[in-house]
Structures are given as C-alpha cells and as structure tokens.
Amino acid sequence: METAETSIDQNALGRFNMKLNKPNGIAAQAVTISESDAIKAASDYFPLSSSAKSIKTEYQLLTAPDIQQFSEDAIRKNGKLKENGLNGTPVYIVTFKGVSFPSAGGNIKDGKTEHVMFTxxxxxVDASSGEVLLSFSYQ
Structure with missing residues (x-):
C-alpha cells in the first residue's frame, strides 16, 4: 500500500501506532457514506465541534493494530472490524481545528486563565458504515 498524503502529523500517528495509506482500487470504492455524512457523525460525537474554527476531512485507509474495542453498532455494520480490527480500513478522518480542550484541573483558585491542552x-468515521470508531488529539 502507498503511504498517504495527509495533513496529520505522521510522527504523532506513529506514537499512537497508527498508519495511513492512500486509498486506491477497490478501497477507493469502499465508501458508502458521503463526506457530509461523516462530518455530521463526527460533529454529533464531538461535543466541542460547534466551536471549531475550521473542519477538514480526509479519506484514508487506517491501520491501528492496538485498537480492538468498537461499539456494537460499528461491529454489526462492519463485520471486518471484529475479524481484522483496523487493518487498511477505509475511514474519514474529520479534523476540528481551533477548539479548546481545557485541562482537567480547571482554573487555579481565583485565576482567570484557563489552561488549554489541545486545540x-x-x-x-468508518467510511462503509458511518459509525464513529475513535477520536484522538495530539496538538
């Protein structure tokens, strides 16, 4: 498989033991949901989506051998997840930029500064079922 062109940091993906490949041939035809459906599913899943300054979507093949837990709906709609996990799985990666993930501790007493961990x-989103499979942040 050919390595994907992506705006996502490949080193960060490597730290998560994830790899993206370029869809081609049959995999390029495996999409059964639209990009707008993927954005809607991701927006419904991610509570801070409405505060995003921009939204970007990529269609990729994702391999992530360490991720084995999926919702019952995701497995029911895509049996390959149960058999193979994420192994060259056609996905949409919906990126919400310009969001603020505050630190879990909140503000310091009497402080006015909120500490943001990720932006x-x-x-x-599974491109064949429309189910959200996972989310991640690294910056």
Whole structure:
C-alpha cells in the first residue's frame, strides 16, 4: 500500500501506532457514506465541534493494530472490524481545528486563565458504515 498524503502529523500517528495509506482500487470504492455524512457523525460525537474554527476531512485507509474495542453498532455494520480490527480500513478522518480542550484541573483558585491542552481533535468515521470508531488529539 502507498503511504498517504495527509495533513496529520505522521510522527504523532506513529506514537499512537497508527498508519495511513492512500486509498486506491477497490478501497477507493469502499465508501458508502458521503463526506457530509461523516462530518455530521463526527460533529454529533464531538461535543466541542460547534466551536471549531475550521473542519477538514480526509479519506484514508487506517491501520491501528492496538485498537480492538468498537461499539456494537460499528461491529454489526462492519463485520471486518471484529475479524481484522483496523487493518487498511477505509475511514474519514474529520479534523476540528481551533477548539479548546481545557485541562482537567480547571482554573487555579481565583485565576482567570484557563489552561488549554489541545486545540484540535480528529474523529475517525468508518467510511462503509458511518459509525464513529475513535477520536484522538495530539496538538
């Protein structure tokens, strides 16, 4: 498989043991949901989506051998997840940029500064079922 062209940091993906490949041939035809459906599913899943300054979508093949837990709906709609996990799985990666993930501790007593941990979130949507599979942030 050919390595994907992506705006997502490949080193960050490597830290998560994830790899993206370029869809081609049959995989390029595996899409059964539209990009707008993927954005809607990701927006419904991610509570801060409405505050995003921009939304970007990529269609990729995702391999992530460490991720084995999926919702019952995701497995029911795509049996390959149960058999193979995420192994060259056609996905949309919906990136919400310009969001603020505050730190879990909140503000310091009498402080006015909110500590932001991340400013973007990536939501992975199964391109064959429309189910959200996972989300991740690294910056």
């Amino acid at each position: 973007e979130n990536h939501v992975v």
